[in-house]
Amino acid sequence: MQIQYAERIRTLPPYLFAAIDQMKREALSKGADVIDLSIGDPDIPTPAHIVDAMKKAVENPEHHRYPSYEGMFSYRKAVSDWYRQRFNIELDPEKEVLSLIGSKEGIGHIPLAFIDPGDIVLVPSPGYPVYPVGTKFAGGVSYFMPLREDNNFLPDLDSIPEDVAKKAKLMFINYPNNPTAATADEKFFKKVIEFAKQYNIIVCHDAAYSEIFYEEKPVSFMQIDGAKEVGVEFHSLSKTYNMTGWRIGFVVGNREVLAGLGKVKTNLDSGVFQAIQEASIVALQTDDNVLEQIRDIYRERRDMLCEGLKSAGFEVKKPMATFYLWVKVPQKISSIDFVAQLLKEVEVLCTPGVGFGEHGEGYIRFALTQSKERIKEAVERIRRLKL
Template sequence: MEFQQSDVLKQLPTQFFASLVQKVQKKVEEGADIINLGQGNPDQPTPVHIVKAMQEAVAKPENHQYSSFRGTAKLKKAAAAFYEREYGVTLDPMTEIAILFGGKAGLVELPQCLLNPGDTLLVPDPGYPDYWSGAVLAGAQMVTMPLLEQNDFFPDYDRLPEDVKKKAKLMYLNYPNNPTGATASQSFFEETVTFAKDHKLCVVHDFAYGGIGFDGEKPISFLQTDGAKETGIEIYTLSKTYNMAGWRVGFAAGNPSVINAIELYQDHLFVSLFKATQDAAVEALLSDQTCVQVQNDRYEKRRNVWIAACKEIGWEVTAPKGSFFAWLKVPEGYTSESFAAVLLEKAHVVVAPGNGFGTHGEGYVRVGLLTNEERLKEAAQRIAALNLFENKPLTT
């Protein structure tokens, strides 16, 4: 006997990264030497001192029980201290911090916490596909905000229709941006706070790549802007900053009413995050941060190597300002998917087609800087051998 899925599940978008993984796995099974630049999974291990803290915490019998539904006070205080130290932002640990089962969980939960069926949600295009999942699960009406290169990949609030502005209740932003690698300016966040106040909507800033900025520019937090806590929250994950992607721990910070809604919702979904994981997260947030700088330097070096290699083969590209992604235009005559398919089939190089991130991602591919410099150079040389760029320098 086979049971039908609910209408809600049937409406969910196709898991873009799952289908990409299947295509890559097929090539690997065929024996191909794949250089996978298509995913966002950090390639370095979690720093040793964080792993040690976890090992010690796991051995404590008191951690083998359910912990507080809403997370330990110790982790909430650590998150608040982290924001004070890194961004000069003061947060009340008990009313302005919610512990999350990974940043993704918080992002998908939020529409269900704040929206009713038919309410309007604004999302960036291109953007992280799981924003769409949250909209579907809440029965919300999703309206996309184009992120265009000529506007530095910021949404243009003035170009949103007036009826959309009036109906919108929630808006997602993400800087450093996935997939474009753009970073936010203080003036943009100030404009965002004004827009949110004028239209009485909640801003959710996805700060997943907050620990990764280049050229001496540290990414700024939305909460550093005057009025930000009044208008929304920021979601921070330990996945990227501390290479803890598999640990599933993050937190939301900001507006107390939103924090309360998240915690109430999670009361009905979970019992608690494993306390040993919370203890390890405390160690990550409060201990020496040298590992963060070392990792940032690693990504910047990879970025520089990749951009230089692309330019050498005639691929005109722009260097990202943050995140561990590069957002690159496809050659003339190709779509995002056809170009990605050629690279996989002919060069055994995996990139993510830009249209998987939204309509305005068409014409681009996303490259993850998640392998060493030699493999990045090799990927560029494999692509060069396909002779796809008309302006390839004569020296190559």
């Protein structure tokens, strides 16, 4: 039997992190001691009180049946309470909060609700690869908005051609940003809202890193007047509470947009395991002192890696949020070639910027997801490179 993939699969580029995993496996198979600073998967354990809540919840037979599609009301209420406490935003847990099997799932599915073949989606470049992939699966066309250092890694909305803006149905933005670690202020979000209203575009703000910050708390897109009229905000418990493997998140905002995404989800998944939702309610009620301890760990790692890379000859700007460093390639070679060189010569793995889109070329991304001892060792190895 001859198996033939659909065109949407055949024309997909290799998923960035799957390709990196393959590079890592090949190096490990040869006995390399790889220090992996490539993927944003927290190495810090999920806080114990959340794990304890999960242990208790998983024994409840009521949770062993199908969950509700939109999420338990108690979970959605916990999300709305968290938004009120963190951002001073009022959300209707019934209509303005929707549970997700991780924010990645919701981001990948939302184009299916609003994009017809040929419709345009405004996508940041560099950016999370799921934005253009979800667009492609829905038959849409990505128009890439360059994120350049001279504009603080914010998209220049004024440079988007009017004929493109008129055809656009969705816009993805992401602050604090992956991979650049840039943050956005109220002024930028206000401009996004004005642009969205002018061209009738749904804004999808990915705020997965809002709680990984250092000197200043990031603002929420939902805090800005008019945000609920034009869009939604995606969140995940993965980074904030070190729960990447648990696969739970949520999206809040415009109730019509959430209803559209909900229609897709009811036909494609059966919701989040309720025991995980129970534990996530406890997570959302976590004292900020616990989260500050996590941020302190990343802050120490950030400072160590920034100073170490600078001393090795790299041009580095200290990030104010996320657990990423967005670093210029110090040689006149491609980001992929430089990543391969690092892995081969000093057994340190990072991520090539071009993997996040054409406008990520010239940069590499380091993740602060190893212990300070391993980061110190990585710096010592990198210093041996002849840049």
